[in-house]
Amino acid sequence: MMELSETVVLSTRVRLARNFAAYPFPHRLFDEAVARTVIRTVYDALSGLDDFTLYRLAETDDETIKRLLENNLISPALLSHKSIAAAIVNAEETVSVMVNEEDHLREQCILPGSNVWGCYELLSGIDDEISKSAVLAYDEHFGYLTACPTNIGTGLRCSLMLFLPALTKNGLIPSLKEKMSRLGMVLRGAHGEGSEASGFLYQLSIEVTLGVSEMKILSEVNNVALKIIQFEGEERQNLFAADSLSLQDSALRAFGILTHCVLLSYEEMISLMADLKLGVALGIVKGDVPALEDLSGAMLDTNLVMREGKPLTERELKTKRAHYVKSALQDIIG
Amino acid sequence: MRCCHCKKREGIYEISDFVGEQALVMVCDECLDYVLVGLESCPTCGYRKEDYERTGLMGCADCYRAFLPLTMRETLRLQEKTEHKGKKPEEGNFDLVEERSLLKERIEECIRLRKFAKAHELSKRLDEINRLIGDKEDE
Numbered sequence: 031m032m033e034l035s036e037t038v039v040l041s042t043r044v045r046l047a048r049n050f051a052a053y054p055f056p057h058r059l060f061d062e063a064v065a066r067t068v069i070r071t072v073y074d075a076l077s078g079l080d081d082f083t084l085y086r087l088a089e090t091d092d093e094t095i096k097r098l099l100e101n102n103l104i105s106p107a108l109l110s111h112k113s114i115a116a117a118i119v120n121a122e123e124t125v126s127v128m129v130n131e132e133d134h135l136r137e138q139c140i141l142p143g144s145n146v147w148g149c150y151e152l153l154s155g156i157d158d159e160i161s162k163s164a165v166l167a168y169d170e171h172f173g174y175l176t177a178c179p180t181n182i183g184t185g186l187r188c189s190l191m192l193f194l195p196a197l198t199k200n201g202l203i204p205s206l207k208e209k210m211s212r213l214g215m216v217l218r219g220a221h222g223e224g225s226e227a228s229g230f231l232y233q234l235s236i237e238v239t240l241g242v243s244e245m246k247i248l249s250e251v252n253n254v255a256l257k258i259i260q261f262e263g264e265e266r267q268n269l270f271a272a273d274s275l276s277l278q279d280s281a282l283r284a285f286g287i288l289t290h291c292v293l294l295s296y297e298e299m300i301s302l303m304a305d306l307k308l309g310v311a312l313g314i315v316k317g318d319v320p321a322l323e324d325l326s327g328a329m330l331d332t333n334l335v336m337r338e339g340k341p342l343t344e345r346e347l348k349t350k351r352a353h354y355v356k357s358a359l360q361d362i363i364g
Numbered sequence: 365m366r367c368c369h370c371k372k373r374e375g376i377y378e379i380s381d382f383v384g385e386q387a388l389v390m391v392c393d394e395c396l397d398y399v400l401v402g403l404e405s406c407p408t409c410g411y412r413k414e415d416y417e418r419t420g421l422m423g424c425a426d427c428y429r430a431f432l433p434l435t436m437r438e439t440l441r442l443q444e445k446t447e448h449k450g451k452k453p454e455e456g457n458f459d460l461v462e463e464r465s466l467l468k469e470r471i472e473e474c475i476r477l478r479k480f481a482k483a484h485e486l487s488k489r490l491d492e493i494n495r496l497i498g499d500k501e502d503e
């Protein structure tokens with residue numbers, strides 16, 4: 031059976047907000063020449079580190095923008111400054127620096143599993159490199175200065191993507207949310223409030239940025255993650271003890287549909303995947319939860335389009351998805 | 365404590381009265397008026413206080429100092445603490461004490477996940493830091 035933590039924390043995201051000291055914040059940045067300087071400076075600073083791709087949004091086609099959005103490499107807010115905005119993304123697409131979003135720079139790293147330290151190490155290296163090339167807005171008292179005072183100080187935000195089927199089914203999410211908020215953290219449905227029921231996916235994030243060091247924040251998130259992993263693990267055992275037959279039934283039923291359907295919408299896939307992932311997590315079905323999660327991501331409309339290299343109709347998307355899922359599951363599920 | 369505004373002179377007043385909290389920052393005699401009242405608009409970018417009220421965003425980095433009373437009020441409303449702790453731009457790297465606590469946690473995690481080779485590698489770095497700064501616990 032797989033390591034429990036890998037089946038509970040699916041991915042980790044850390045971001046740092048930074049600004050150039052010399053220029054107005056992006057919502058007041060009307061000089062496009064200055065905006066270009068910001069983009070160029072950051073891109074040049076990063077080029078020495080890794081193989082980064084620069085996307086100037088004004089020159090990027092809609093399909094690519096949609097793909098960057100769906101893979102969380104850019105945010106919807108970046109699009110509202112399209113004429114001055116850019117994204118600088120590494121080859122593995124684990125690190126992206128959004129330029130001229132709410133702040134001049136939003137440096138972010140997303141890695142699979144529970145890996146706050148890994149994310150921060152990668153990001154910190156990038157941040158150091160940028161600090162060498164630009165004077166960043168920093169104040170002895172208030173720390174890194176950001177357009178919105180909610181981000182001043184470390185400018186750091188850390189969030190985890192959690193798969194919590196047992197806590198959801200056993201009705202324990204409301205009390206967990208309350209506990210988290212007492213710790214200064216927020217637990218919410220990964221795709222907005224009320225989205226929990228379909229995929230059992232949640233986002234846990236910590237909001238404080240002033241007066242608490244990066245290390246302390248990351249270490250708190252890490253410790254809370256360990257507790258949630260344990261909690262979810264216990265509830266999975268309870269769930270299994272209470273009615274293993276139903277769980278087996280749902281998991282195999284989901285597997286049956288996913289490997290035999292011909293038309294598959296993204297929403298239906300997510301909900302079936304949730305049952306299958308729970309079955310895998312409980313050891314009812316042999317498989318790999320992170321691989322199933324990767325497969326779900328790859329089955330987003332835009333990723334299917336990129337894979338095919340041409341636009342697809344609604345119906346083509348559904349047939350391609352059904353086809354890929356079927357063949358991928360034969361490899362993932364043993 | 366140094367004056368929070370000019371950062372040169374020694375602070376004499378605790379500016380706790382106008383923000384309603386205890387011992388937040390100190391301010392010197394010369395800067396007192398400025399700190400209590402703040403400016404109407406930012407000398408660097410021309411942003412006005414009412415622009416902030418409307419957007420919830422500052423105009424540039426210098427706005428934070430220009431609107432200091434507003435900054436303090438918002439900081440108290442939005443954040444738990446009022447003074448930064450953590451990374452500074454010129455520092456670049458982690459502070460060694462913090463790196464040490466990070467390493468300890470990572471080593472435990474590696475052991476828990478049975479990644480012993482990685483744990484060994486990390487403990488070598490831990491020894492190195494302990495040599496540099498002594499292995500007594502902080503706090």
Ligand SMILES: [Zn+2]
Binds near residue numbers: 371373391395
């Ligand atoms: Zn002063």
Ligand SMILES: [Zn+2]
Binds near residue numbers: 408423425
């Ligand atoms: Zn300003």
